[in-house]
Amino acid sequence: MSANTQHTLVDRDKALVWHPFTQEQTALARLPVVRGNGPWLYDEDNNAYLDLVSSWWVNLFGHARPEIAASIAAQANTLEHVLFAGCTHEPAVQLCEALNQMLPPELGKFFFSDNGSTAVEVALKMAHQYWRNVCSQERRLFIGFHGGYHGDTVGAMSVGAHCGYHDQFRSFFFESVAVPFPETWQDDQDVDAREAAALDALETSLKQHAGQVAAMIVEPLVQGAAGMRMCRPQFIAQAVALARAHDTLVIFDEVMTGFGRTGTRFAFEQTGVVPDFLCVSKGITGGFLPLALTITSDPIYQAFLSDTADKAFSHGHSYTANPLACAAALASLTLLNTAETTKVWQRLTQDHKSGLHMLLQTVPCIERVRQCGTIAAFDLPEDYPSAASQLHQCFLQEGLLLRPIGRTVYLMPPYVVTGEQLHNAYERIAHVLGAQADGARAVAPAMPEISI
């Protein structure tokens, strides 16, 4: 007799499993997900939930997508894994060739790792060592932005020290500087002034720390974990120009924004600038397996060449360039690079636009309505009566998987969601938000806020 005949999946989980970003004492029951299909997830009782967060921003083309599953299965029967130091294999090389076709010629060197945090760690370490290798400088400082989130490993936390998720670990961080991020939204009147102030602060920091800054790191166009905070492309271009004028390298963390989320394959395409390092992960495998790349330029690569080992990049992970993950990524990129997918981004952009418009009519208290490509977001007012976790539950009851970040509600669906499904989701969201705003005024939000 197996354990699950006596206890539910949720009970068995509760007995043993410690979940990410969760206060286990007050956590609500987990959702027992047994299968997925397209944009839908199904629980044990066969209730369907529309995955409007792409399962933490990783899923692009739907759950259990057959083309990706088949590619992984074929690879598993050929070569499941081999160490990547001293060995190479077809799926890794093919993946770099495919990405090379999609990227500008400046970004032609590919370093593999397993997740967004490690992609960032690699970029930070490469930037630091670059200055040692080329001119024996110990550049220890990084400049980031308020709200910037770059992952949960110590280096990534250090450059994301001002995103609010890592305060318990502050004493471990290496020093970094954060400058304001000029977030903007529909009908924002003050964006020009906010951008000018941010650029001023950036320039002041660059001058103050001249010769010490290894790199500037930024999430281009959309800060994800900070609550889908969006900025204009011209701001990113101006910030990069400033950094370069002050002899500093530039890291774009496109772990979330990559692979079409912002309406172009990569967010940097809209900014007109190419970074020195591009970090990608999350969507790269279509949401099937962990994989990441730190992509850089030939001049950076050249700086690590020498007759001796001390200038080499001494970093790697056991599962670096895992062939199964590469096979998933190749199948996902094939789906990505179709005219159909580009059309879907345009259609989703329109669908969000009309959905947000409808929402503003029905729930006029929502604030800072914003959108970038396939991502839509808005904030609830300070005095809104329900906490994020309560809303999460209400949305689940309506068949929607949404995870508000603090007061921000956002939608980032997989690209397979239809116009009708999304329209329907917006109506349910309006229903939930309207009902919550009307009732429950007396109920203080007792639940912990859901993060990320």
Ligand SMILES: *Cc1c(COP(=O)(O)O)cnc(C)c1O
């Ligand atoms: C999620 C995220 C990371 C961290 O990626 P993990 O795979 O969770 O380690 C880093 N940067 C950005 C912008 C992210 O959204």
